[in-house]
Amino acid sequence: MGKLDGRVVIVTGAARGQGEQEARLFAAEGARVVVADVLDDRGEALAKEIGARYVHLDVGREEDWRAAVTATKDAYGQLDGLVNNAGILRFNSLLDTPVDEFMQVVRVNQVGCFLGIKAVAPEMSDGGTIVNTSSCTGLTGMAAVGAYAASKHAVVGLTRVAALELAGRGIRVNAVCPGAVDTAMSNPASPDPDADPEQTAKGLDRLYRKLVPLGRAGRPEEVARLALFLTSQDSSYITGQPFVIDGGWLAGVSVI
Incomplete structure (x- = not known):
């Protein structure tokens, strides 16, 4: 028995990195996975390897989300879970960040999560799960990643609001907040x-x-295991929470 037997889950940004490991682990745990990404060759190859379905999805485009949800329900007849994993990172000092760069990061990281929740929740089975990918920089500041940190702070806020609004249907919404991960x-x-x-x-x-x-x-597969926990019944009484997975980075400053 897998932890996700019978469940249908969309994973965004699933062609590589954390998303790839989440897709692999979820499939191994019995889920029917929809691999969603803009990297079509990689995404299609992964889907074929793990017995999943691939959909092209630019998370900043509402029409792409509608098409992805339709394709999922056409293929599997239901939709039980979403992992909003897709994200981008740009290194730049805040004062040197062009507006276009800032908005590009916000479009993928923040608007992408919003559109995912908006598109998937109405079609999701009661008792479903949504896992949003924030960051440890969604809970604290970090120099040289101002746009990223701003967008990831917003993801935590979206997570809390969505958890409150969807709780009546038993849909749980949580966030993973990775620190430095090898991707x-x-x-x-x-x-x-x-x-x-x-x-x-x-x-x-x-x-x-x-x-x-x-x-x-951290390793992508370690983040995937946290996403699995939040998608499975192991976390049945948890919603609206950010979960830090950072090797202790935010614990404090060591003087030893």
Whole structure:
């Protein structure tokens, strides 16, 4: 028996990184997964590998969301879960951030979550789940990622409001708040998604060794396990909450 047997879940940004690991884990736990992304080749290959369905989805386009929901219900007849994972990160000082760059980040990270909730919740089975991807920077500040931090703070607010408004249908809405995680998006030392994963992981670990109490960056599969918990019945009495997964980064400052 899998933790998600019989459930149908859309995972956005699922072609690589955290989304890919979430899609793989959810499928292994019995879910019928809809892999949603703009990276069509990668997304289609993953869907074929894990026995899922692929849909092209630009999360900032409302019409794409409508099409994704329709395709999901046409294929599986129901919709039980959503993981709003798609996101982008831009490194820039706040005063040097062009308005277009700021709005691009907001469109994907913040508006994408809003549109996902808006499109999926009306078609979702009662008792469904929504997991939004925020960040530890959605709970604190961090220099050089102003647009990202602003959008991720907004995701936490959206999560809380959606949890309140959807609770009457038993739909639970929570947020995962990762710290430094070894993905192509978050590794400024190696932005090439085709780079050797072992080497990029070592590079990211060196970068964060002094910042993270556990001494390393997180792994996408670790975030996926948290998303699984929040999507399964293991978290049946939890809603409206941000869950930090950051190796202890936000715990405080060590003087030892």
